[in-house]
Amino acid sequence: MLNQSTGLDALFRGLADPARRAMIERLAQGPMAVSELARPLPMSLPAAMQHLRVLETAGLVRSSKNGRVRTCAIEPQALDLLEQWLSARRSEWQQRLERLDDYVQIIENEGENHDTSE
Amino acid sequence: MLNQSTGLDALFRGLADPARRAMIERLAQGPMAVSELARPLPMSLPAAMQHLRVLETAGLVRSSKNGRVRTCAIEPQALDLLEQWLSARRSEWQQRLERLDDYVQIIENEGENHDTSE
DNA sequence: CGATCACTAAAGTAATTGCCTAACTATTGG
DNA sequence: CCAATAGTTAGGCAATTACTTTAGTGATCG
Numbered sequence: 001m002l003n004q005s006t007g008l009d010a011l012f013r014g015l016a017d018p019a020r021r022a023m024i025e026r027l028a029q030g031p032m033a034v035s036e037l038a039r040p041l042p043m044s045l046p047a048a049m050q051h052l053r054v055l056e057t058a059g060l061v062r063s064s065k066n067g068r069v070r071t072c073a074i075e076p077q078a079l080d081l082l083e084q085w086l087s088a089r090r091s092e093w094q095q096r097l098e099r100l101d102d103y104v105q106i107i108e109n110e111g112e113n114h115d116t117s118e
Numbered sequence: 119m120l121n122q123s124t125g126l127d128a129l130f131r132g133l134a135d136p137a138r139r140a141m142i143e144r145l146a147q148g149p150m151a152v153s154e155l156a157r158p159l160p161m162s163l164p165a166a167m168q169h170l171r172v173l174e175t176a177g178l179v180r181s182s183k184n185g186r187v188r189t190c191a192i193e194p195q196a197l198d199l200l201e202q203w204l205s206a207r208r209s210e211w212q213q214r215l216e217r218l219d220d221y222v223q224i225i226e227n228e229g230e231n232h233d234t235s236e
Numbered sequence: 237c238g239a240t241c242a243c244t245a246a247a248g249t250a251a252t253t254g255c256c257t258a259a260c261t262a263t264t265g266g
Numbered sequence: 267c268c269a270a271t272a273g274t275t276a277g278g279c280a281a282t283t284a285c286t287t288t289a290g291t292g293a294t295c296g
Contacts, residue, residue: 008139044286045243046287051284067293068243068291070242086200094194096146096148153272188272238296251283
């Protein structure tokens, strides 16, 4: 545990923007050209291209140019890393909850003074 | 599809920083005080507090203050949204691959001119 | 050949992020 | 009560992000 992987950084960062998520959700329908991909987005083509680059460096999308048109497609295996991380966290967190130590310690702390959060 | 959820933004953004992932991975061992959480991180306490705030607004961590110590704990259900999104993407992408349309269209494009990527 | 199309490159800008230090508040232990 | 502890607030700063517009480059079509 406690891995400082660069891959996860790029992955999460890539998915953290709604325009980029819209792009990859759209690409699930099949490969498409840059301008077609960008058309529904409320921004200029160059802006969409920048998002595309972020997705490509995250490994979420692959593209290749033929003539004057660049065709983009999803890279399904990109989600493997994410899924691994997620299930690792899931199992750790589950173990914790089963032991109940969380609640015990919190209840101890909140003896008289229950000053929840801010 | 094509949901513009604010929750996913905050979630992915929260997880996009290695220091923040280190924090929540550490919290899997059990709840702990802010300064204990921050100790192994290569940054000042206020910086760690800012990361903590990001995690709290993403719903990944919950904290409550008792006396002068604030105890932090993971919020396991925060990952539900992430898992939902992930499996939705998985199934869409899988369907695509099964239909093979991806490969057909890419091969058509790369007829003579195979100018892969940049 | 020349216009158009699809993309790309460049440069600039406003907002956000990730960090710092310094100063402050509120507990708690002796 | 006084000092140390735990956290918080504020201000500042450099880097990054998410755009913009403008100006290209290189196909493709008539």
